[in-house]
Amino acid sequence: MSSEATAAADAHDDHGHGHHGPKWLAHHFDTPAQQFDAAKLGMWVFLAQELLFFSGLFVAYGVYRSWYPEMFFAASHQLDKIMGGANTVVLLFSSFTAAMAVRSAQLGKQKATGNFILITIVCACFFLVVKYLEYTHKIHAGLLPGRYFHPHAEHLVAGAPALPANAGSFFGIYFMMTGIHGIHVIIGIGVLIWVWIRNNRGEFSKEYFTPVDIVALYWHLVDLVWIYLFPLLYLV
C-alpha cells in the first residue's frame, strides 16, 4: 500500500472508523464487500466493452459471409479443423482450470490456486504455439489479407473448392479476428502470471481473492470469443 493510503487510514481515525480494516482493503472503500462488488461490477462493465470491441469483427464477418457465401465456403476449407479443434479443447480446459483456480482461492487453498493458474498459463502458451503453426502455414501458402492474397496452388489443401479472387477479404477477417483474439491471449498470460506471483506471495485468502476472480473472468471471455470464432471460421 502506498504511503498515501496509510495516511488515509490515519485520517479515518478522525472519522470514527476505528481501525480501517485489513491492509488489502483500499482506503476509499468502507467494507470488503463494497470493494469486491465494485471490482466485479467494474470488470463486467469492462467485459461488456470487450464484447462490443469484438462485435465489429463479427458484424464484418456477417456482412461478407452473406454477400459471398461461396467465397467463405471455399476459403474456410483452407483452415485446419484439427488444429482449430485442438485449440478449442485446450482453451475450454484452461477455462475450466481458471474456474478451479477461483474455487481454490475462495477456499483459501493457496497451493492449489497457484497450480491451477499455472496449468491455465501452460494451456494458453500451447494455444499460441498452435496459432503460430497455423499462421506460418497461411503465410507460406500466400493466404493473406486482401492486398497480399496470392495463393500458391502447391501449398493449398488438396481437393478443396477453388478459391475465388476476392478470398483475400476472408483472410483479412480471419487474421483480424484470430489476431486480436491472440493479443487477448497474450495479455491474458500476462495477467495470469501477475496473479500467480501475488498468489505465491500469499496475498490472497478466503476473504480476499478479488484479483483471481477478475483475471479468471477475463480469461473466460477470451474463451467465450473463441467458442464463436472456431465454428464460424473453421467449420462453416
Add this chain to the structure above:
Amino acid sequence: MATQTPAHPHKDDGAVHAHISSTAFYVGVFLALIALTILTVGQSYVDLGRMNLIVVILIATTKASLVVTFFMHLRYDNKFNALIFVSCLFFIGVFFAYTLNDTERRGELDADQNVKVLPKTGEDAPGGFVQPTPAAAGGEHGATPASSGAAPAAH
C-alpha cells in the same frame, strides 16, 4: 475476517459472500463443453445446407451460456452484472440487425440503387474490386478499373 463495526447501515456485515461450486460440478460443465465441441466438429462433416450456420451458432451459444453462467458465476452473481451482460448483447444485436438491414437490402426499391453490379448490363461498378496481382504486393497497382476480376456477384 477482520470485521469491523459497519460504518453504514446499508451494508450487512460488509464481508464478501461468494457462491462456491463443487469440483465435480465444474468437471461436469467442462465435459459438457467438450461434448458440444465434438458435436459441432462432427456436424461440420454433414451438410445441412442453410441450416449449417444456424446449428453452428446454436451449439456455440449453448457453450457460451455454460461458460457465462457457471464458470463466470453469473448465475450466482449480482443481478445487475447479469443485466450488463444481457444489455451489451442487445446493443450488439442492434449493431448487427441495422447494418444487415442496409447491406442485405440495397437495390430493393430500385434495382439500380446502391448495387455493385448494374443489373441491366452486368457491368461491375468502377473503382471496385481489382484482382490483386503478385506485383501489387510490391506496391504497384493496376489502376485501370477495366481489369476488374469480376467479384462474385452477390446481387
Add this chain to the structure above:
Amino acid sequence: MLLFQPVESDSFQLPPSMADTAPPIDKAYDFIFWFSVVFTVAVTAALLYFVAKYKRKPGVKPEPTGHFMKLELFWTITPTIFIFFLFHAGFTGYIRNATAAEGATEIRVRGKKWSWEFEYPTGDREPGELTLELGRPYKMILSSEDVIHSFFIPEFRMKRDAVPGQYSFIQFTPTKAGDAHVFCAEYCGTSHSGMIATVKILPPAEYKEWEKKLGGCSGTPEECEPAKWGERLFVKNGCTTCHGAGGSGEISGSKTVGPKLAGVFGHEVQTTAGVVQADENYLRESILRPNAKIVAGYATVQMPPFVMKDAQLDAVIAYLKSLK
C-alpha cells in the same frame, strides 16, 4: 398569417428551384422551418420572461418545486405527435424522389479526382458540363473511379454519393431553363472544392441543336483549331486541378499534384519505366493509361484514366504540344 409566409425558393434561404424534385423538398423545408421558428421563439420568450420576472429580490423566496405529472406528460406526448408528421413529410418527399420514372433518359456520371464526366446515351462523354433538356425525365447513374464523391445540384435539391465499387442514381426532370452547378459534396482530397461542373438546361429546340454537335467541337472555326479546342478540353476535363493552368505545374505558387506539362513535348522524361521520349504516343498513353509510365517523383499520385474520342485526344495533344 402574413407572418408565416412559405419559404420560397430563390429566396434568402433556398436557391432557385429548377427541377421537379425541388418543390416537395421545399415544402418539407418550409414546414420544419416554421415549426422551428415557433418553437424557438416560444422557448426563448419564456426563458427571458421568467428570468426578468423571477429575478432574485431581497425577501422573495423561490417556490419549492412540486410535481407536474400532467405537464410532463403533455410535453412528452405533444412532440411525439409532431414528430410523426415531421417524419411523414420528410419520408414522402424522399420516396417520391427515390424512384425513377419509366423510360427516363439515362446519363452515366463518373466522378474522379477531381472532375465529373457525363456519358450520354449516344456514348459521347462530356467532362465538366452537363447539358439537359427542359422537361425530359433523367436518371443519372453515378459511379466513382477512385474515392467517394457526392453528386449535388442545389437547384434540384438532389444529392447522392458516388461510391467506388457501387452504383447509385438520382432522378429528376428539369423544370426551368438556365444554368446550375454540380458540386462534389463528399470530401475527396486536394481539389475537392474544384470538382464543380456546370449544368445547362436547354429548351427542346436548343437542346436538339446542341445534341447534333455532341462530341465534336462547338464554336467558331477559329475556336475549333485543334490547339484551341484542346485547351478548352484541358480545362473541362479538370486537368488544371492537377497540372495547373496551362500545364504550368503550379497553382498560386505551390507545386501541383501532377507534373508540369508545359514544354514537356519533345524532351526526355524520367519515368518509372525508365527514360522515355515525350512524343505523341507517350502523351496519348499518359492520358488513356496514366499509370503505365509515371513521371519520376509522382509515383504516389494516381491519375485516373481519361476516355476521349480520337478527335478530342488529338486536340488535347495538339494543345500540349503548343505549351512552352
Add this chain to the structure above:
Amino acid sequence: MAAITTTPGAHHDDADPNASFLEKKGLMSWLVTLDHKRIGIMYLISVTIAFLLGGIFALLVRAELFTRGQTLFDADTYNKMFSLHGVVMVFLFIIPSIPAGLGNIMLPVQLGTKDVAFPRLNLLSLYIYWFGAVFGLYSMINGGVDTGWTFYTPYASSDPAHGGVGSATSVIPMTLAAFIMGFSSILTGVNFIATVHKMRAPGLTWRRLTLFTWALYATSIIQILATPVLAITLLLLTMERFLGLGIFDPRLGGDPVLYQHFFWFYSHPAVYIMIVPGMGVVSDILATFSRREPVGYMAIAASSLGLALLGFLVWGHHLFVAGMSEWATMVFSALTFLVAIPSGVKVFNWVATLYKGSISLQSPMLWALSFVFLFTIGGLTGLFLGMLAVDVHLHDTYFVVAHFHYVMVGGTVMGFVGGLHYWWPKFTGKMYEEGLARIGWFLVFIGFNVTFIAQFIMGSRGMPRRYYDYLPQYEIFHQVSTIGSWILGLGFLVLLVMFIRSLMNGKPAPRNPWGSAALEWLTPTPPPTFNFVKDPVLTRGQYDYQLATDDELYEGFDDPLFPGLRGGKAPAKKAAAEGDHG
C-alpha cells in the same frame, strides 16, 4: 434541521488530513497522484491546451475562407487544417472535457465518497490520453492528416504508397491516436459506473443524485458500449491502410459504406458523450441559480438515459445519401425523430425550473441560459436533417456544419465553460472577476451566433462543406462568418486571461459562493484530499433548498442581494432563514 452532516465550515489550517488537496507541491505529487481531483485538474489543463490548439486551426480555416481563392495557404494545407481542427476538437478536447475533466473532479464529491472506485485506473486513463495525444502530435509533426476527422474510406485507407487512390498524409499515427484515446474514455466510463453504483454516501439514494451525476452515468454507459466499436473500426482502418485487409477498401473487395456504419455506430452515440454531460452541468447550474429543485427531476434524469439508449439507434442518419438501402434509411429516419422527445423534455423542464425561482444572473447562469437557447436551435436544426427529403438537400453542406456547432459549441462548450465558472471557486479556492467573465461570455455568445448563423444560410443555399474555394454568391456569408470567428476567438481569449488572473491573484473563495444546497458546496474550499472532513450522511436531497439549513446555504456566502445573511450578523438573517426552512 441540518440535513447533511459534515462539519460545516471546518477550515482547519493545522491538521494534515483535512488540508486542501492542493496543499502538496511539486510536479511528482501531481504525476503520481491517485486523487481524482488532481487527475481531473490535469485533464482540464490538457483539454484546455487541446481546445486552444483546435481553436487556432479553426481560426485559420475561417481566415483562409475570408476571400475566394487563396487567402493564406494552399488547398492541401487548408484540408489539413480543417481535419486537424476536427480531430483535435473531437478526440482531444470535447470527449474528455466534461466527463474526464469536470466530472472527475466533482463526481466523487457529489457522491460523498473519498475517491472514484478505481483510482489507479483513473490515473492510467489520463496517461493513456497523453500517450494518444503524443501519437496525434507525431502525426501533426509529420504533416498532419487531410482526411477529415471521419477518416472515410477509401480516401483514408487507400495508401498511394501501395498504389492506392487515397490520402498520402500521416493517417496511421492519427487513427492510432484516436484508437488509444478511446481506451482512456472507456476506462473513465468503467470507473464512473462502478463509482456511482457502489460508492454513494449513506442516504444518497438514486433519487438524490445530482443531475450532473445522472448525466455522467448515462455518458459512461455510452462510453462503454460505443467506444470499443470505434476502437475496432480504427484498428481495421489502420490495418486496411497498412496491410490491405479488403474490408473497407473497394479495390480490395471491401465496402466503403460498411466503414460508415462502423464509424457512426460509435460517432453518433459519441455526440451524446459530448452533449449529455453538458446537459448535466446546466441542470445543476440552473438549480443553484434559481434556488430550487429542477422541475421534473426524474424526467431530466430519465431523458439522459433515454438519449444514451436512443443514441445507438440512429447512426444511419449520417448515411441517408451515402448509398444505404431505402429500408435502412426509413427506419433510421423514424428513430432519429425519437431523439427529439428526451431533448424536448429537458428543454421544457429547464425553462419551467426558472418559473417562480429566485434567479441570479451570475456568470455560470449566463452560460447555462445560453446553453438552453443555443441547444434549442441546435436540436431543432437537427430535425431538418432528420427529415429525409430535407436532408438530401442539406447533407454535407454548411448547414450541417452550423447545426453540429450549435450542439457541440452552443451545447457542450457552453456547458463546459459554464461548469468551469461554476466549480472553479470550489477546486481552485479562488474567485474570478465577474466583470471580465461577463465580457468574455458576451463576446463568445455574439461571436458564436454571427459565425454560425451565416453558415446556416449559406448551407441551405447549397454551399458544400470542406471547400477550400467557393462560388462568388457565397462570399458575403463566408466573410460574416469569419468576422464572427474573430469575435468568438477574442471572447475565449478574455476568458483565458480571466482564469489566469484568478489563479494568480484571485480572492479566496468562500465555502459556498453561490448558496447551493448540493453536497460539493458543503465541504471546505478547496476540499481536503479525501473530499470531506467527516464522511457525509445524507438526510435530504441535494436540491432540497427548503430543507437546507441556513448554515449550509449561507456560511461564507456573500450575495449582494441578501446583504448580511451570513453567520448571524444581521437582523435580516432570522426571517430569511425561517423562510428557507419553508
